[in-house]
Amino acid sequence: MDSVNRRNVLKAGGALGVLGAFAVATPAAARSPWTWSPAGSVLGSGDGADPRTVWDAEADPLVASLLDRGDVPRVNELLRTWTKNGQPLPDGLPADLRDFMEHARQLPPWTDQQKLATAFRFNEKRGTYLGVLYGFASGMMSTVIPKEARAVYYSKGGANMKARISKTAKLGYDIGTRNAYQPDGEMIVTCLKTRLVHAAVRHLLPQSPHWVDAAPEDIPISQNDMMVTWHSLPTTVMRTLQQWKVPVPADESNAFLHSWQLSAHMLGIEDQYIPASWQQADSQAAQVLDPILAPTPEGIKLADILLDLGAGLDLTLLSRPVLGALTRFALGDQVADWLQIPREPVWSPLLDVAWDPYIAVREGILPMPLAPEAYWTFDEILRQFVLLYMSELRPISIEIPQTNRPR
Numbered sequence: 001m002d003s004v005n006r007r008n009v010l011k012a013g014g015a016l017g018v019l020g021a022f023a024v025a026t027p028a029a030a031r032s033p034w035t036w037s038p039a040g041s042v043l044g045s046g047d048g049a050d051p052r053t054v055w056d057a058e059a060d061p062l063v064a065s066l067l068d069r070g071d072v073p074r075v076n077e078l079l080r081t082w083t084k085n086g087q088p089l090p091d092g093l094p095a096d097l098r099d100f101m102e103h104a105r106q107l108p109p110w111t112d113q114q115k116l117a118t119a120f121r122f123n124e125k126r127g128t129y130l131g132v133l134y135g136f137a138s139g140m141m142s143t144v145i146p147k148e149a150r151a152v153y154y155s156k157g158g159a160n161m162k163a164r165i166s167k168t169a170k171l172g173y174d175i176g177t178r179n180a181y182q183p184d185g186e187m188i189v190t191c192l193k194t195r196l197v198h199a200a201v202r203h204l205l206p207q208s209p210h211w212v213d214a215a216p217e218d219i220p221i222s223q224n225d226m227m228v229t230w231h232s233l234p235t236t237v238m239r240t241l242q243q244w245k246v247p248v249p250a251d252e253s254n255a256f257l258h259s260w261q262l263s264a265h266m267l268g269i270e271d272q273y274i275p276a277s278w279q280q281a282d283s284q285a286a287q288v289l290d291p292i293l294a295p296t297p298e299g300i301k302l303a304d305i306l307l308d309l310g311a312g313l314d315l316t317l318l319s320r321p322v323l324g325a326l327t328r329f330a331l332g333d334q335v336a337d338w339l340q341i342p343r344e345p346v347w348s349p350l351l352d353v354a355w356d357p358y359i360a361v362r363e364g365i366l367p368m369p370l371a372p373e374a375y376w377t378f379d380e381i382l383r384q385f386v387l388l389y390m391s392e393l394r395p396i397s398i399e400i401p402q403t404n405r406p407r
Contacts (some may be wrong), residue, residue: 055221082189131382134328136326138233154210181262206220238253327341328349
């Protein structure tokens with residue numbers, strides 16, 4: 001009943017106010033009970049609270065206070081110099097922020113350094129696949145995650161998708177480095193700064209009349225929303241690699257999962273919601289991710305922007321038709337149709353027919369001689385897309401926003 005408030009009544013409108021508020025505030029996905037057990041988490045236990053009613057109890061009030069008292073410009077300026085995991089926090093940070101960050105930068109006790117070393121070997125071997133999947137499977141999937149699409153579109157990041165893509169690319173890049181979670185790495189810094197951004201968005205978006213009119217929830221980016229986004233990354237990537245029949249040894253698969261489990265913790269997701277295994281991840285994704293995918297006007301606009309990602313680095317390969325065909329191939333016809341991506345007469349049939357043999361050749365399952373020219377073309381597309389993905393990693397700073405999307 002908490003979601004039936006004045007805001008939702010006003011959204012529902014007039015004489016139908018209260019009855020309409022129930023319809024707006026409780027869509028089908030929200031009405032289903034939360035059933036995933038915390039016994040399947042990395043913690044192995046928990047209170048089992050519905051993550052749709054939980055946000056970030058530590059970061060949210062802190063960042064709201066920073067915004068309200070006008071400290072954010074000074075904080076952003078200071079944190080631009082903090083780039084490495086083991087680097088001391090800059091002098092001059094507000095005491096409450098410093099205390100929070102010193103606590104939040106610590107890795108959890110269940111961190112396994114051996115698995116992290118194995119995860120780097122996996123990322124090194126599969127980096128080309130991963131770069132493409134983070135873009136086409138995970139990145140484009142974000143546009144059909146309704147709450148995420150709205151939150152992105154109406155927040156400050158939605159006004160400059162090139163910059164936002166850079167920040168997302170940095171997360172995918174940092175987690176794949178040899179020293180991701182080591183003192184000379186950057187993954188902890190990237191996660192913690194992103195956590196502060198999420199807290200700011202929770203404070204700011206409810207002040208946007210545009211988001212209020214479009215969103216069914218009162219506060220964005222719940223623990224459930226963060227897990228949905230998390231599943232759009234490692235769970236979706238591993239599902240797709242399996243679908244493509246890419247052989248992944250069990251130790252590398254488990255290590256890849258572990259690196260992303262740590263990212264979830266560092267982003268502020270409670271341990272009781274982080275799946276302990278791929279089996280548990282698939283079980284949770286079946287509840288929180290798979291049923292909620294749907295188009296929104298905001299998501300369609302974001303997808304249109306993402307399809308133009310290669311405009312500045314086309315080289316006749318990264319044209320919009322190729323990106324659209326790869327999106328359709330990676331996510332399926334339904335998602336592509338939702339996003340109003342046309343079926344390409346050349347690229348779509350070619351991917352349908354030649355991709356599985358291409359993977360087999362690339363993985364050494366089929367011999368390379370007599371491979372058709374399409375295989376070289378696929379390899380070049382992957383190479384060029386990863387170059388494009390990496391080109392977004394010009395020196396960037398993840399900073400706490402102070403406004404919503406300007407109109």
